[in-house]
Amino acid sequence: MFDTSLRDSQSTAVNVVNPENFDFDQYAEYAAKQDAKVRAFMQKDSGVLVYRRFRVAEVYGWECQDRELSLRLQLGALKESMKYTADMANYLEPWYGIGIGASAFGAKYIWLDGQAPAVSDQFESIEEALAYDPAPIETTEIGKDQMAYVEYFLDKTKGKLPLSFCDIQSPLNIISEMMPTNVLFEDMLEDPDAYSDLAYRAGSLMRDYLLKQKALIGSSLALPGHGFASSRAMTGIGASDDTSIMISNPMFDELEADQLADMCEPFGGAFYHSCGNWAVKIPSVLKVRNLLGADGAFSSETDPSPNDPEVFGKAFAGTGKILNLRAVGNADTVAETVKKVWHPGLRLIVNTYCKTPEEQQEAYDRIQEICK
Numbered sequence: 001m002f003d004t005s006l007r008d009s010q011s012t013a014v015n016v017v018n019p020e021n022f023d024f025d026q027y028a029e030y031a032a033k034q035d036a037k038v039r040a041f042m043q044k045d046s047g048v049l050v051y052r053r054f055r056v057a058e059v060y061g062w063e064c065q066d067r068e069l070s071l072r073l074q075l076g077a078l079k080e081s082m083k084y085t086a087d088m089a090n091y092l093e094p095w096y097g098i099g100i101g102a103s104a105f106g107a108k109y110i111w112l113d114g115q116a117p118a119v120s121d122q123f124e125s126i127e128e129a130l131a132y133d134p135a136p137i138e139t140t141e142i143g144k145d146q147m148a149y150v151e152y153f154l155d156k157t158k159g160k161l162p163l164s165f166c167d168i169q170s171p172l173n174i175i176s177e178m179m180p181t182n183v184l185f186e187d188m189l190e191d192p193d194a195y196s197d198l199a200y201r202a203g204s205l206m207r208d209y210l211l212k213q214k215a216l217i218g219s220s221l222a223l224p225g226h227g228f229a230s231s232r233a234m235t236g237i238g239a240s241d242d243t244s245i246m247i248s249n250p251m252f253d254e255l256e257a258d259q260l261a262d263m264c265e266p267f268g269g270a271f272y273h274s275c276g277n278w279a280v281k282i283p284s285v286l287k288v289r290n291l292l293g294a295d296g297a298f299s300s301e302t303d304p305s306p307n308d309p310e311v312f313g314k315a316f317a318g319t320g321k322i323l324n325l326r327a328v329g330n331a332d333t334v335a336e337t338v339k340k341v342w343h344p345g346l347r348l349i350v351n352t353y354c355k356t357p358e359e360q361q362e363a364y365d366r367i368q369e370i371c372k
Contacts, residue, residue: 051229094149101174235268293322309341
């Protein structure tokens, strides 16, 4: 069952490591070997990779405003991760809240003690948002801070470690941060053209901002990024599109699919993410232009409303799209989930969160046996 008492069900507690005490060459060598495995997987029509994600709760909470602490925590995670058998290396992420796209439209962060930053509604309608003259994200207070994160991480790590983008929100998610959701949905129905114009602006601003980050990060860039198993051997960007499960599939096809594809196109394509059970969206998601893959939660310890692995396994097998499967739990939970999802012709990445190296080794071996 999902434990609501936990701050972050997918997190791992780690010890901080100062940059001067981290062996960058050792991790760079380890990551390069893992990238080679990913490169081989990307050439196949069917197969499995295992990724033991080290997500640190503090990095995605109130402490994200402290870039020095964020880096020290993440270096601790990278160091610990090498003890766990996996096919993919963990990466650094300059996470700084999810309001980055909305900042172009005037959003400011609200810092509540002990919580990740939030933004308040700036507009009362799509028409009002369209009348606003947005700024390039990198010129906003939030955008400047987040770019400073990237520069700090690159400087302290000498550019030797895989580094991801910020948490990328879809055009629909960005707009949902600007106004009350009920107003957004009403306006989408009444004036879909106006919504499309606003979504294009939001997606274009995020795309341009990410292109600037890409130029800054260079060869260290790990894709698709936040929430996804990522590697310097992969392409595409992962976009959080949680709000999309609240609109119909025809509305998604008409108003969101192309906007999402356009935002991700310069990076090789899109990876779709939504929390919760989004099985109803599978037909529409699979039609997104240049879709590379999708992510979901597949165990009750990962999400209070997890996806059905049998449904997703059948839907994604033979499509060539990567299914990023997150399963919090012990080796038995992981194995049972993979057994239900696995079909020949499936390109599968299994995100595990096993608590010990021994349990991770058991889960890894059982996954390989199931998917051979």
